[in-house]
Amino acid sequence: xxxxxxxxxxxxxxxxxxxxxNMNTVIKDVCFPGDRFFGADFFDPYGTGPDAWGVMWTNQGxxxxxxxxxxxxxxxxxxxxDEWRDHIHFPDFDKIHAKEALQGMYEGMRVDKENDVVSCLxxxxxxxRMNQCIGxxxxxxxxxxYPDEVKEFFEEFCDYRIKCIELAHDVFHPEVIHMHDxxxxxxxxxxxxxxxxxxxxxxxxxxxxxxxxxxxxxxxxSCGYIKQIIPDLVEIGVDALEPVMLKNDVDDILKNYGxxxxxLGGVENRIVDAPDAxxxxxREEVRNxxxxxxxxxxxxxSYYIPTNExxxxxxxxxxxxxxxxxxxxx
Numbered sequence: 504x505x506x507x508x509x510x511x512x513x514x515x516x517x518x519x520x521x522x523x524x525n526m527n528t529v530i531k532d533v534c535f536p537g538d539r540f541f542g543a544d545f546f547d548p549y550g551t552g553p554d555a556w557g558v559m560w561t562n563q564g565x566x567x568x569x570x571x572x573x574x575x576x577x578x579x580x581x582x583x584x585d586e587w588r589d590h591i592h593f594p595d596f597d598k599i600h601a602k603e604a605l606q607g608m609y610e611g612m613r614v615d616k617e618n619d620v621v622s623c624l625x626x627x628x629x630x631x632r633m634n635q636c637i638g639x640x641x642x643x644x645x646x647x648x649y650p651d652e653v654k655e656f657f658e659e660f661c662d663y664r665i666k667c668i669e670l671a672h673d674v675f676h677p678e679v680i681h682m683h684d685x686x687x688x689x690x691x692x693x694x695x696x697x698x699x700x701x702x703x704x705x706x707x708x709x710x711x712x713x714x715x716x717x718x719x720x721x722x723x724x725s726c727g728y729i730k731q732i733i734p735d736l737v738e739i740g741v742d743a744l745e746p747v748m749l750k751n752d753v754d755d756i757l758k759n760y761g762x763x764x765x766x767l768g769g770v771e772n773r774i775v776d777a778p779d780a781x782x783x784x785x786r787e788e789v790r791n792x793x794x795x796x797x798x799x800x801x802x803x804x805s806y807y808i809p810t811n812e813x814x815x816x817x818x819x820x821x822x823x824x825x826x827x828x829x830x831x832x833x
Contacts, residue, residue, distance in 0.1 A: 509616035512678055515620075515720050515743050515765050517802050523830035525822050526767055526804045527815075530722075531612050532624035532681060535667050536604040537594045541567050553574050555594035565675055569812050571662055582635040584645040584652040591656070593663045599811060601667075602674055609675040613689050620678050622722065623671035625664065628684025629657045629706060630693075646698055653702060661706035665755045672717045679720045682710060687727030689750055696731040705778040711740040726808070730756065739761045746808050748772070753796055761800025769796045777817055782817050789821040797829055 505513065510520035511529045537555030541562065550562040559578040564570025581590040596602065605623075614621055627635060633656065634642035645653050668680055686692055686699060707723075714721045722743040723736065730751040735758050736744060747753055747768030757766060774780060774788045790803040805822055809815035 508616070508620055508678075511620045512720070514802065515679070515722065517742075517762065517765065523826040524804075525819055526827060527806055527819050527822065529618070530621050530622050530679065530681070531607060531619045532622050533608045533612065533671070533675065533677065534624045534626065535671065536601050536608075537599045539567070539572060541572070548714050554832045555599045556591070556636070557581070566812070569810050569815070571810070574635050579638050579641075582637060582641060584633070584637065584641075584649040584656065587652060587656050588637075593659070596666075596670065601670060605671060605674045612790060614745070621675065622679035622681040623668070623675075623677045624681045624683070625667060626683045628664075628682060629660045629705060629829070630686065631658075631684050632660060636790050643694060646694065646702060650702075657702060657706050661709050664710065667715055668710070668717070668719075672719065677719060679722050680710075680714045681722045681724065683724040685724075685726045689724065689727060689748070691728050692731060699732055700735060704732075704739065707736070707741070708739040715740060733760055733764070742769060743802075746770070746806050754799065757796060757799035757803055761802055765802040765804075766796075766800065767804050767806035769803065772807050775807060775814055776810050778811070780814060785814055785817045786821040789818055793822070793825055793829055797826075 505521050507524050507529055510522055511524045511526065513520040513527070514524060540550065540552040540554050540560040542550050549564060551559060553559055557580060559575035560572045561575045561656060562570065579817070581587070588728070592680050594601075609621070612621075630642070633645065633653070664682075671677055674785040684703075686694075686703070692699065711721050720742045721740065722745065723741050724745055726746065727748065728750050732757055733744075733751075743765035745767035747756065747766050749769065749771060751768075753766065753769045769792045771788055771792075775785045789805055796805075798804045804826070807818075809818070
């Protein structure tokens with residue numbers, strides 16, 4: 504019988520696994536240092552401060568995993584992308600003690616090497632980093648006003664990220680690289696899909712190629728509606744995508760691409776994350792999601808981004824039980 508780790512890796516790659524594994528709990532993320540500010544102190548328990556790029560962040564609560572954080576209100580590093588070389592300085596691994604930080608985080612997680620899949624979580628992809636520096640409206644306008652400068656920044660950002668991928672591989676050998684870059688609202692992409700294909704797809708292909716060359720799996724996070732570019736993500740070799748929200752027409756994605764890319768999602772967040780959600784409502788949403796989608800592809804698992812730890816624990820308890828039940832009925 505496969506270990507949980509072996510089954511999860513097989514699931515992410517689209518290979519045969521011999522039992523159900525809850526992908527919400529089997530993946531252990533080591534966060535690449537410098538991409539966020541997570542600090543706090545007695546006077547400011549939520550915490551505001553700079554990441555390694557100089558972007559100011561404000562934590563939305565005492566638990567980064569569940570409360571998240573956002574660029575500090577009113578912050579802008581500069582205004583226009585034709586100025587980016589004067590203001591953006593890629594973090595120096597030695598100055599941020601990246602190697603030591605990665606090793607320390609990995610050791611602190613007390614990884615179960617038979618059952619845990621370890622990933623390196625890399626927050627703020629190229630588009631996110633651009634809008635964190637100059638503001639969202641300016642970032643969207645920059646594609647049209649300064650296309651050459653945006654492409655230059657994205658290429659150099661990609662060079663930096665590939666160095667991050669290589670360092671993580673050398674330090675603690677993760678099975679997965681977990682990259683973040685949000686590209687959509689609830690109902691549509693932030694920009695025309697053709698614009699994504701021109702500016703972002705080339706660097707995503709470079710990520711996928713290098714990750715695979717190093718023998719790792721590429722899991723990409725992008726909230727919101729990105730259905731138009733699912734064929735592109737399949738084409739460039741992204742292995743798995745999360746959290747695929749309901750507005751993306753999960754049925755259609757699974758029917759057309761469910762054997763080519765692992766889909767983690769298919770959950771109504773507004774049910775499971777609602778402050779007043781009852782336990783049975785959460786459990787019912789798990790069962791509804793698995794009943795609706797799991798039979799369409801062997802590469803589907805119910806998944807969402809939680810903001811309530813208690814609800815997340817209930818969700819995972821039900822998914823562990825019901826996922827196993829469905830798997831054994833196959």
